[in-house]
Amino acid sequence: MNIGIIGYGSIGSLLVQKFADAGVTAPKNIFISNRSKEKLEGLRDTYSVCENNSECAANADVLFICTGPYQIMEVYRDILDDLKDDTLVVSLNEAISFEMIGYFLHHRTAKVIPSLTAEINRSETLVSYNDLVTDKDKETLRSILSSIGNVYELPESELAIASDLVSSMPGFIAAIFDVFCKQAEKFSTMGKDQIIKMVLNSLDASSTLINQKGLTFNEVVDRVATPGGITVEGTTVIYDKLPDIVDEIYEKTLEKSKTTKRKVITDC
Numbered sequence: 178m179n180i181g182i183i184g185y186g187s188i189g190s191l192l193v194q195k196f197a198d199a200g201v202t203a204p205k206n207i208f209i210s211n212r213s214k215e216k217l218e219g220l221r222d223t224y225s226v227c228e229n230n231s232e233c234a235a236n237a238d239v240l241f242i243c244t245g246p247y248q249i250m251e252v253y254r255d256i257l258d259d260l261k262d263d264t265l266v267v268s269l270n271e272a273i274s275f276e277m278i279g280y281f282l283h284h285r286t287a288k289v290i291p292s293l294t295a296e297i298n299r300s301e302t303l304v305s306y307n308d309l310v311t312d313k314d315k316e317t318l319r320s321i322l323s324s325i326g327n328v329y330e331l332p333e334s335e336l337a338i339a340s341d342l343v344s345s346m347p348g349f350i351a352a353i354f355d356v357f358c359k360q361a362e363k364f365s366t367m368g369k370d371q372i373i374k375m376v377l378n379s380l381d382a383s384s385t386l387i388n389q390k391g392l393t394f395n396e397v398v399d400r401v402a403t404p405g406g407i408t409v410e411g412t413t414v415i416y417d418k419l420p421d422i423v424d425e426i427y428e429k430t431l432e433k434s435k436t437t438k439r440k441v442i443t444d445c
């Protein structure tokens with residue numbers, strides 16, 4: 178099976194590395210193109226580096242489009258004449274709808290949203306399919322994507338909110354605990370590194386505890402935040418104030434998805 182990757186950035190390069198490491202296909206069966214050619218220097222001995230997007234598309238049985246949202250439509254224009262009829266096209270951007278892709282291509286198409294945690298083979302990857310995708314395509318894609326972690330098949334309408342829950346979540350988690358650590362420095366003489374180590378280990382251990390013991394978040398809160406104790410003072414603040422902040426996070430990310438979609442349509 179030939180896999181094409183257009184866009185060798187953060188996600189494109191990660192997928193190439195992971196698909197090759199997992200033996201999804203032979204490295205020379207991975208065809209790569211990127212806007213700036215310098216990024217692809219040094220890859221030629223291992224992979225099939227293409228001169229342009231059309232060459233990449235022409236060789237691919239499954240083609241992953243890993244550019245930013247504002248370049249995706251230009252890529253579809255580039256590859257229109259060279260893409261094989263039976264190539265399964267995989268778009269990596271949530272905001273670009275099947276309807277928009279359909280202006281250019283009438284191919285079997287999937288949308289795939291991986292997470293950064295693919296780096297440790299623990300991506301929570303979202304997948305959605307257009308109406309043309311067959312059961313065999315789904316099986317193929319599941320098999321490719323299971324090399325980087327778990328796969329969740331969802332209707333297209335669920336991808337935006339689900340992206341917040343998995344793809345954006347490592348960023349949200351990192352931002353939340355960055356704030357916890359930075360604010361702790363105001364109340365402590367401990368060094369920053371020690372604070373980060375304590376919080377990070379607590380985060381890791383809490384997650385393992387919840388998973389291993391099958392606990393709910395509320396059960397953990399109940400066991401730590403005993404009435405009249407100290408922790409409950411903090412959890413009360415969280416339950417009081419955080420819901421408004423989280424609502425704002427969801428509202429802003431969902432709105433951003435819509436404005437990206439509108440801008441791409443206007444630019445076309």
Ligand SMILES: NC(=O)c1ccc[n+]([C@@H]2O[C@H](COP(=O)([O-])OP(=O)(O)OC[C@H]3O[C@@H](n4cnc5c(N)ncnc54)[C@H](OP(=O)(O)O)[C@@H]3O)[C@@H](O)[C@H]2O)c1
Nearest residue numbers: 184185186187188211212213243244245246248269270291
């Ligand atoms: N990062 C994540 O965690 C994540 C997770 C899920 C989905 N995604 C989605 O994946 C896509 C890529 O994200 P990213 O973080 O990998 O972005 P990125 O690091 O900016 O990479 C984008 C790559 O696309 C290349 N490119 C741009 N226009 C091109 C064109 N016309 N032809 C060929 N290559 C082109 C860029 O080349 P240059 O070297 O010239 O800039 C760059 O290497 C986005 O749509 C994003 O929403 C990302």
